[in-house]
Amino acid sequence: MNTISAIQQFIQNPYNDYGGHMQTFLIICLLAIVWSVVIAVPLGVLAAQNRRIAFLATNISGLGRAIPTIAFFGFATTTALGIGIKPAVIALIVLGIPPILLNTIAGLQGIDPAVTDAARGMGMTPVQALLRVQLPLVVPVVAAGVRTSAVQIVATAPLAAIIGAGGLGDYILGGIGLVSLIGPAEVLVGVIPVIALALLTEYGLAALQRALTPVALRQSAQRAPVGAASAQNGKGVMAA
Amino acid sequence: MAKIEFVHVTKQYPGTTRAAVDDVSLTVAEGTLCMLLGTSGSGKTTLLRMINRLIDPSAGQILIDGKPTTEQDPIALRRSIGYVIQQIGLFPHLTIAENVRVVPNILGQPKDATAARVDALLNLVGLDPAEYRNRFPRQLSGGQQQRVGLARALAADPDLLLMDEPFGALDAITRERMQDELRRIQRDVHKTIVFVTHDVQEALKLGDQIAVMSDGQLVQAGPPAELLLHPADDFVARLLGADNPLSLYEHVSVATLLEPLAGATGGPIDAATPVLQALLTLVQTSAAALAVSRDGTVVGQVSLDGIQRRLRAAPGQKTPPLPINA
Numbered sequence: 001m002n003t004i005s006a007i008q009q010f011i012q013n014p015y016n017d018y019g020g021h022m023q024t025f026l027i028i029c030l031l032a033i034v035w036s037v038v039i040a041v042p043l044g045v046l047a048a049q050n051r052r053i054a055f056l057a058t059n060i061s062g063l064g065r066a067i068p069t070i071a072f073f074g075f076a077t078t079t080a081l082g083i084g085i086k087p088a089v090i091a092l093i094v095l096g097i098p099p100i101l102l103n104t105i106a107g108l109q110g111i112d113p114a115v116t117d118a119a120r121g122m123g124m125t126p127v128q129a130l131l132r133v134q135l136p137l138v139v140p141v142v143a144a145g146v147r148t149s150a151v152q153i154v155a156t157a158p159l160a161a162i163i164g165a166g167g168l169g170d171y172i173l174g175g176i177g178l179v180s181l182i183g184p185a186e187v188l189v190g191v192i193p194v195i196a197l198a199l200l201t202e203y204g205l206a207a208l209q210r211a212l213t214p215v216a217l218r219q220s221a222q223r224a225p226v227g228a229a230s231a232q233n234g235k236g237v238m239a240a
Numbered sequence: 241m242a243k244i245e246f247v248h249v250t251k252q253y254p255g256t257t258r259a260a261v262d263d264v265s266l267t268v269a270e271g272t273l274c275m276l277l278g279t280s281g282s283g284k285t286t287l288l289r290m291i292n293r294l295i296d297p298s299a300g301q302i303l304i305d306g307k308p309t310t311e312q313d314p315i316a317l318r319r320s321i322g323y324v325i326q327q328i329g330l331f332p333h334l335t336i337a338e339n340v341r342v343v344p345n346i347l348g349q350p351k352d353a354t355a356a357r358v359d360a361l362l363n364l365v366g367l368d369p370a371e372y373r374n375r376f377p378r379q380l381s382g383g384q385q386q387r388v389g390l391a392r393a394l395a396a397d398p399d400l401l402l403m404d405e406p407f408g409a410l411d412a413i414t415r416e417r418m419q420d421e422l423r424r425i426q427r428d429v430h431k432t433i434v435f436v437t438h439d440v441q442e443a444l445k446l447g448d449q450i451a452v453m454s455d456g457q458l459v460q461a462g463p464p465a466e467l468l469l470h471p472a473d474d475f476v477a478r479l480l481g482a483d484n485p486l487s488l489y490e491h492v493s494v495a496t497l498l499e500p501l502a503g504a505t506g507g508p509i510d511a512a513t514p515v516l517q518a519l520l521t522l523v524q525t526s527a528a529a530l531a532v533s534r535d536g537t538v539v540g541q542v543s544l545d546g547i548q549r550r551l552r553a554a555p556g557q558k559t560p561p562l563p564i565n566a
């Protein structure tokens with residue numbers, strides 16, 4: 001039977017408030033992703049102006065990535081934030097920032113110096129050079145960072161349930177202990193959409209990344225390894 | 241309108257022990273082409289980039305039309321000066337047309353108003369607009385990219401043009417064509433051009449004035465013929481090949497060998513004609529002497545005899561015999 005009908009029943013049971021949990025989960029993910037981008041891209045732009053700051057930012061980010069997210073969740077609850085959605089989103093933002101930050105810095109630093117020099121020499125203001133030349137050139141690399149970051153956030157967000165944020169994690173964490181008693185249905189209603197969302201994020205953002213990449217750089221818009229030299233450096237940007 | 245004066249200009253980069261540009265004073269007259277000639281590392285690029293304030297001098301000042309550059313907004317200054325950078329530096333995500341349009345664009349000129357100009361400039365640098373305007377830089381050869389770099393520098397029609405080894409990536413034939421084009425442009429529209437090169441022949445061919453740089457110092461500045469005839473020192477003489485009559489008479493005009501008119505059967509030729517070319521005409525036409533004219537008036541003659549006498553005057557001497565009216 002019955003796993004399938006059990007899942008159906010579980011979802012349809014108003015007492016389980018499936019829609020509400022799904023909504024909470026999506027909101028947590030969306031907030032975390034959007035804030036990661038909003039914080040990490042400008043931070044990366046600023047950090048890339050100065051070699052020492054860039055070095056520092058890169059290393060702190062690397063360190064941050066080594067700390068398990070569960071520790072962030074735990075730590076967040078010890079602060080004034082307490083438990084709930086807010087500390088969960090903040091912990092996920094901390095998780096989401098490094099890939100975007102690293103790629104923004106690496107992308108900007110990987111731009112052929114002759115190109116930025118030409119922008120300056122033509123009389124572009126620093127803001128014009130950034131908006132017209134530098135950012136378009138690093139869009140593929142930054143987008144690759146956003147993709148990595150978003151997938152990590154979606155995959156980690158169920159854990160937010162342990163600090164009372166709610167969402168699909170409630171079913172997974174709550175259901176694990178009950179598998180032997182009432183079957184896997186409750187775990188599955190949590191796990192399946194999380195997997196689906198992670199895949200959707202991965203492929204959806206890959207498409208977005210392609211769409212955002214300037215036509216001239218399309219060929220080389222592959223996924224850049226986080227923290228490695230920029231993707232377009234070898235091909236799109238001409239060597240002197 | 242653009243006269244440039246360097247007044248005791250020095251640039252020492254932080255953390256270096258020697259000045260990259262050392263107390264250079266030089267004037268580039270309006271509408272002339274000044275070649276900065278020197279070996280690699282002699283400070284040519286540094287001197288050039290101080291003009292549009294990509295680099296600020298450590299001491300001294302640069303005046304454009306009498307006005308110190310430090311009193312001008314660097315952004316506005318750069319927009320008013322065409323700049324061809326040594327490493328080309330086209331914007332890889334923009335098409336060729338968009339690259340050429342960059343300065344008009346940031347100056348707020350409408351796109352359709354500049355479209356015709358972009359095509360004209362691409363034609364000027366020898367790239368068929370229909371074929372190239374929508375390509376991307378990476379789809380062009382190094383030489384073609386360099387030509388786009390020149391078109392980009394000319395786009396806003398600046399009075400002053402800075403060119404840093406602009407023809408370095410071109411094959412010999414294209415380079416020659418571009419040199420001729422540049423000379424034509426400069427003769428037609430009288431831009432003031434400062435042109436960096438390490439190629440002596442290029443300097444001799446293009447320059448109204450050559451400024452020879454060595455180790456950050458200006459060794460000598462003057463018209464090509466003057467440098468060839470009166471090199472300031474051995475370094476300049478060797479660099480320019482002033483001891484080689486062929487090189488000398490390719491770049492020195494017949495005006496320097498003028499004799500009083502006495503039975504010239506050929507010509508008239510212009511006073512600016514290189515001696516070598518006059519020699520060729522003399523040999524080809526078997527004329528004993530060619531009349532020489534300046535602005536349509538005959539001012540004297542050159543003869544085979546006279547050139548021979550001058551060449552024989554001091555055999556084996558390092559610097560060439562000095563003609564009468566150098």
Ligand SMILES: Nc1ncnc2c1ncn2[C@@H]1O[C@H](COP(=O)(O)OP(=O)(O)O)[C@@H](O)[C@H]1O
Nearest residue numbers: 253256260278279280281282283284285286287
């Ligand atoms: N940004 C810089 N920092 C330190 N030294 C520099 C810098 N740019 C150039 N130099 C040095 O200044 C000298 C002149 O360089 P440059 O003007 O580029 O010479 P050129 O264009 O004649 O080859 C060289 O010794 C070079 O190494």
Ligand SMILES: [Mg+2]
Nearest residue numbers: 284285326404
């Ligand atoms: Mg140079």
